[in-house]
Amino acid sequence: MIRVRYALMVALFAPLLWQGVIWLTDVPAFILPSPWRVAQAAWINRALITQHSLVTATEVAAGLAVGAILGTVTAVLLALSARAHRMVMPLLVFTQSLPVFALAPILTLWFGYGLASKVVIAVLIIYFPVTSAFYDGLTRVPADILDMAKTMGATKFQTMRRIKIPHALPSLGTGLKLAAVYAPIGAVIGEWVGASQGLGYLMLLANGRAKTDLMFASLLALAIMTLVLHLAVGRASARLQRPEQP
Amino acid sequence: MIRVRYALMVALFAPLLWQGVIWLTDVPAFILPSPWRVAQAAWINRALITQHSLVTATEVAAGLAVGAILGTVTAVLLALSARAHRMVMPLLVFTQSLPVFALAPILTLWFGYGLASKVVIAVLIIYFPVTSAFYDGLTRVPADILDMAKTMGATKFQTMRRIKIPHALPSLGTGLKLAAVYAPIGAVIGEWVGASQGLGYLMLLANGRAKTDLMFASLLALAIMTLVLHLAVGRASARLQRPEQP
Amino acid sequence: MTSPPNDRRVTPPVIRLRGSYRIGAEILFGPVDITLGAGQWTCILGRSGVGKSTLLRVIAGLDCAGDFDGSLHVSDAVTLAGRVSLMAQSDLLLPWLTVLENTVLGAQLRGEQPDIGRAQRLLARIGLRDHTHKKPGALSGGMRQRTALARTLMEDRPVALLDEPFSALDASTRADMQELAAEMLQGKTVLLVTHDPAEAVRLGHRIIVLKPRGVQHWPTPVSKPVRDQYAPQTIACQADLLAHLRGTG
């Protein structure tokens, strides 16, 4: 498959770029270690990284699933009523504009230091792009198709189900692809806010101990996880839209 | 105008909701102060908050402008070549998946502790949603229109300019609305990384010293800024799309 | 339970439209006085852009770019809501649904159980038996139009408004479809917009030519539709109408 060739090229190209940046800008190794050193650190600490990656992966998967469902449902509800949209959207933007760190004490108070609080933070982060992108798609159905539905005596609910939602699937895809990229960040932030395991915790620990190479190895694991997720969600959402869209 | 009535309703409704949450869950005031205490803190510190808000607003404006332009340009370049997309998109996702805090030392090393590093972080955060959403729109032009352009002997560049870009403006709108919400977060994160002014600085300061009410007052200022920005960008992008889209 | 004979959901009404249509300050057409006879086919012809589709939308109660100053009178009630099926000028097929699914869309949108058997039979008669599971993207222009026709006929409402429903069909298919529509819309109040004088003469109980300043009622042959298109009377009427349309525009 061609994809594989590209993936390999990227895998080759990215470290070269990285090394190039180091040579050009002369960043010291304790700020940006060389790809080679990071690879070494990743190999030496592979057990540790794998173990923490699994924790984060679980959080990400749960967060993505919950966030995608909540976002989708919200978008549909908002699209059912323009009034609801005008009232609720400002509240959403409002809550969305609060940096998670500020909410962290509240969240940990309610959800504890376990899996739940990370999932909640991941959900908080991906909820908005999914809602926002899907809602935009839902409200962009051509007027003449809606006129037709009206003449047919369509119910609001069926119009949503049979026309608006299928029409907006590509927009949902856009939102989900963004969510795939943000969900891991959400989980990591959740781990910074309070946790004793996960890639975010490992990063903080490595950073505190000035082990920059281990920190970047954890970052690498996170980036690979994100990449795989983005690819998977991209494919899934392309399949979702297979029936050609107008 | 109806908008104003809704804004007022939200302004009334949000504090009630907030107070309700406090009553229901019994959150202590040092974790979530009452709206009344926050309003007091906001009033007492109004000069301080205004001064720091202006700093953040400048960073946000600059970040949004630069990020929107960079994202738009990138999306267009990626849409010009499927090969470029397959090679560059993974790199983008890769860099996007790195939490900004991890890059902070590198960024401050390159951009210092002034305005530049905050703008760079805001740009980093909004660049991806803009690129991603706009790119999706650019690649969704119906095939028969592209066939027509091909028959006419269209150049790649003119097809982009006259067909793909206008077609993708609604998707760009989706991306820009997300960017409007994320740019302030970017600036605040930038301020956490190193600053002596701005709302982010004020928040951390207040948080570190248990002035939870001042922290929430700063958060309020940030949220209002975001809300205004989102509304403005929403309107601007609606105007952008006025010519009815297919 | 059988419906009473004048149940509004099934009895075709007389529809009378009086007034004129304005876009901004300019009058698009009118004043007109058009009566659609109950259970009859009324054919409307007229220059491109004169406002035929607009007229249809006014009767269907849909928003248009301008305003209609006047009255829409329905014989048996105040409103037509829920009693109209409309076939617009563009096919409006949903690209993610198959031909069959597009055909039963109306029932699905109302949350009713669609009559798949009837839809299948209709699609067979319309010549799409082998294409019921294709998406609109895999259809030819005429096949798309026929699917839209099937979707409209499935509606089975007392009033049907058809906007150039046969324009993309070849002569043979067109004749078949005319007959099918005439049969299925038998006894309903039908408004047909067409550019083909032969079609109007073949199908219309009344023929109306819409002009910017009003309407002209064109006499139809005494025979009943569907008329034999080779009858001398029909041919003469058709030729006169064509000459009139060509001449006065």
Next chain:
Amino acid sequence: MTSPPNDRRVTPPVIRLRGSYRIGAEILFGPVDITLGAGQWTCILGRSGVGKSTLLRVIAGLDCAGDFDGSLHVSDAVTLAGRVSLMAQSDLLLPWLTVLENTVLGAQLRGEQPDIGRAQRLLARIGLRDHTHKKPGALSGGMRQRTALARTLMEDRPVALLDEPFSALDASTRADMQELAAEMLQGKTVLLVTHDPAEAVRLGHRIIVLKPRGVQHWPTPVSKPVRDQYAPQTIACQADLLAHLRGTG
């Protein structure tokens, strides 16, 4: 600098298409052997869904759902690329451009200076003088089709492929547009897909009926197009063709 007389960019070629068209394992039409005479109008008729639009796309060199097994031979070169203007069955107007902008789209897409004056004159002849600054959303169906025609005629290429270009027009406007197209495409190699036998007989140097198993060449009157539609010869040919289309399908 004047072009040499047989400059490929201006001299109309003879085009010969031989072969058959497959979608998956099934043959859609063919084997066919169609020759488009240089500088002549060739009219194609045929049942809805038989593959007329597909044929056009094959000649235009566009991808289709199936595969064409056979050869496309052009008299003066190996390829038609850059010498074809195509008017597809749907209007493909860009909703964000005005009528005028849609009309000059070709030049703009090639990065050339559009000839606004010529476009304005063309739009005036096409009956859209007062609508040049409207967006497609504010046009009637026929007006949209005429805009698409104007866009195609602006292209001024040696080969024109027209897919039912007049289907949404009333009789009078249609006659005018036929004459306009005949005048502006004078001396070009034209392929016209139509459902109207009268149109084919009026405009075609050759008439071809496309059928699943091949093509049938229909004799045209000896007079030259554009033919007088009231001439007995024309009417007879037209009636025969119509009867043939209705009869055999």
Next chain:
Amino acid sequence: QDKITVLLDWFVNPDHGPVIIAREQGFFAEQNLEVEVIAPADPSSPPKMVAAGQADLAISYQPQLHLQIHEGLPLQRVGTLIATPLNCLLVLAEGPVQSPADLKGRKVGFSVGGIEEAMLGQILATHGLELADIEMVNVNWSMSPALMSGQVDAVIGAFRNFELTQMEIEGRPGRCFYVEEEGLPPYDELIYVANKNTMDADKIRRFLAATEKATQFIINHPVESWEVFAGTAPELNDALNKRAWTLTLPRFALRPTAMDVGRYARFEAFLYDAGLIPTLNPVSEIAIDVTAQ
């Protein structure tokens, strides 16, 4: 005037008294220095910036310095700001934990700095427990809220001059177990670090001389110096900072340049025993007396 850039460890607070007072009172100017003070949010970044040559001096923590040197950062301690540990194990005064020994089976919150486990391990060992007996939770940004709301039973890494005061103001008084009383070798909480390869010893000497003078001024004029400090930024002028100021006074190093070799050797040994560093560095690697050069 010579320019010098100083990175604080965090936002401006009373811990930085000598630097702020020296600036406000013109002691830097007397030394012909123009000092730029920058406050970051992430305490781990200033040493890196100094190592990367982005600043001349950073305020950092002694324990971290030991680790950073082993990771290859070209850093050295050149002066001391706070000469005792500030770190403490903080519990609720009225809570169930009346001695570190009561922590068995309980949750302890910490803010990841890298050595909390080692510190806590030592404290627990002093009381006959080990790390496996407790559960450690990273509560990064909210130490005292986590403790006050009962999500954890103790926190390690809280500063005795702040978190304790803060809890008192919030009406949930806390109690400190001072780390140096619970088995840890005493160390300097806040130190000045410089790049050992590129430092300009003369400028640093002058800088430290100015802060020494400022410290004397603070000790001699506690009220007046508080007013000067609080006057620099309105957000600093509050009850918490005022009380913290008083509590911090006795902890400022009166002799910022003074060098105690034993202190650094003992802490290096402690970290080595805890397994956090692979070898023992000589003290001359870790800290220098800039006045001796």
